[in-house]
Amino acid sequence: MNAFDADFHIHVGRALGKPVKIAAGASLTLDNLLHHAAYVKGLDVVTVIDGVCDNVLVEVERLVSDGLLTPVAGGGLLFEDRLLVLLGAEVELSGPLGGAAHFGCWFPDVERAKDFNQWLKTVQKNTQLSSQRAYTDATALAAQTHERDGLFIVHHAFTPFKGMLGNCVRRVGDFLDIHEVDALELGLSSDSAMADRLSELSELTFVTNSDAHGVNNIAREYNRVRMQDLNFTEVASALHRKAGRGIEANFGLHPQQGKYYRTRCRVCDELVAENEACRCATDKHHVYGVKDRLDDISDLVEPSHPSHRPPYIHHVPLRDIPGVGPSAYRKLLEAYGTELAIARTADESTLVDVVGDRVGCVIARALRGEFTWEAGGAGTYGKIIF
Template identity: 65%
Template sequence: MNSYHADFHVHIGRSLGKPVKIAAGSKLTLDNLLYHSAFVKGLDVVTVIDGVCDNVLTEVKQKMDQGDLIPVNGGGLMYRDRLLVILGSEIELAGPHGGAAHFGCWFPDVESASDFNTWLQTVQKNTSLSSQRARTDAATLLEETHTRGGLFVIHHAFTPFKGILGRCVSRIEDFLDPALVDALELGLSADTLMADRLSELANFTFITNSDAHGLDNIAREYNRISMKRPSFNEVRAVLHSVNGRRVEANYGLHPQQGKYYRTRCRHCDTVVSSADDTCLCGNDKGHVYGVWDRLEEISDLAAAVHPKHRPPYIHHVPLRDIPGLGPRGYQKLMAAFGTELAVRQRATHSQLTDVLGEHMGQIVARALQGDFTWQVGGAGTYGKLVM
């Protein structure tokens, strides 16, 4: 088996000059996504989660005609002999008791992705945009995905707006059949220690992905996976731990850095104990329920119980979030190590000080080692490192 690094959730901002993911940056085009994933971030696998949207699908086909994306035996597309590309779609479904949740549907080839797009046109108003509400139910979406050879993933399971467990349902089984789910994405404000306080999640494969809406955020969370070669079928085997394929490790933000970690007042940014509480500032509206607080409410275990198949969760800090590391220092690191993942995983303390100087090298080394405290995130504001 070989080890690969994968980010299975990256959005597209614009395609063929038109918007795709409304909240994503205009520089997050298909060209830039592919190049940055492979040669700046250092990934081996990426899921273009808007790959089934109309214009993105057209661009993908154009790149195939040009030889920039080549079909892989076993599924997926290869970019410049460097990056396995999986085409996906993020779909919103209404919850059974209100609210809504996002799900990822990944496909093995452009034909199955195109066929899924054709079906989506019968249940969505605008298939050129990402993350649109589908006028269907979870059982149908699961069937339409799996009958095309696809994989079905729960996205950012605990976030307060579009997470299935955020404020939609308290148990996965209240929304869909857990046995039909191929993987569960933890999201930026949760980690394994938090999620494994829910006993119903013991059989799920956890994945950690960036949900990137901008180029810099690609691979802010990612996975190290073990498989024989890069292909869609091998990824499928990874998610189901078949014949030695597996998720070796989840790499993710410290949950405190996530923008939905604690319940906070939108008005004054104070942490409040409940989404229904009145803040000391007098504001009794606009609180955003935090992931930590939600898990305190719905967890059935006092402490995490990790199943034997659960890989380690390795916390890290994105380079661009390290205080004091400006563009010049960042470029020095890239020139010395090649990619961001190489800096995070292989750079030694002495190498960092050699490249950045004693002061900045010490700061980066401390950040990469987790030697800091947090001003925690919430209500849509990311947490900040305090060093």
């Protein structure tokens, strides 16, 4: 078996010069996404989660025609002989009791992605844009995905906006049959220790993905996947833990860095404890934090990790480390090649040689986890405190 690094949730900002993911940066084109993922981040697998959108599909077919994307036996597309590319869709559904949730649908080839796009046109108003509301239910969406040999993923499960367990229901079974789910994405403000306080999730594979809206955020969370080869069939086997395949490790942000970790007031910016008021003396502007939500809905006091659960490795993205400005970042990439290579191989002595004593020591401390957090919430990311 081989180990591959995968980020299964990356958006596209624009395609054919037109918006795709409204909240994503204009520089996050398909070409930039693929180049940055392969040559700057050092990933082996990506899911272009807007790959089923109309204009992105046109660009995908252009890259296939130009020979830059090559269909792979077993499914998927290979970018410049080094990066496996899966095509996906992020679809929004109304919750059964209110709210809305996002789901990921991944497909093994262009033909089935295009066929799914045609079905989406029957339940969505605008298939040029990402993350649009589909006027169907989760059972039908999962069925349409699986009919095309795709994979059906719960996206950012616990977030207060568009997270199934954070925004809609207290149990997966209140939204759909849990056996229809191929994997559950934890999201930036949670980790395995938090999620494994929900006993119903014990059989599910957890994935950690960037949900990147800009090239710099690609691989801020990623997965180390144990597979034989780079193709869609191997990815599916890894999610289902078949024949020795599986997720070997989840790499993710410290939950405190996530922008929805704690309940916070959007007006006075105060963190809010349960049953307490902020300075505004109202809960009208409070955004429910992931930690507080899980404290509410969990049926276990302590996490119970199933035997198949891999380690969750907390890390800090390189650009988020204090002192790593454009010059230091450039020197680091020149020395190590990619961001993931830095995380895997850098030690303090070599870091100091590359960027000097002060910045090198700070990066080394960050890689060792020697810091605390000012917790994030209500859309504001947490801050590192040394």
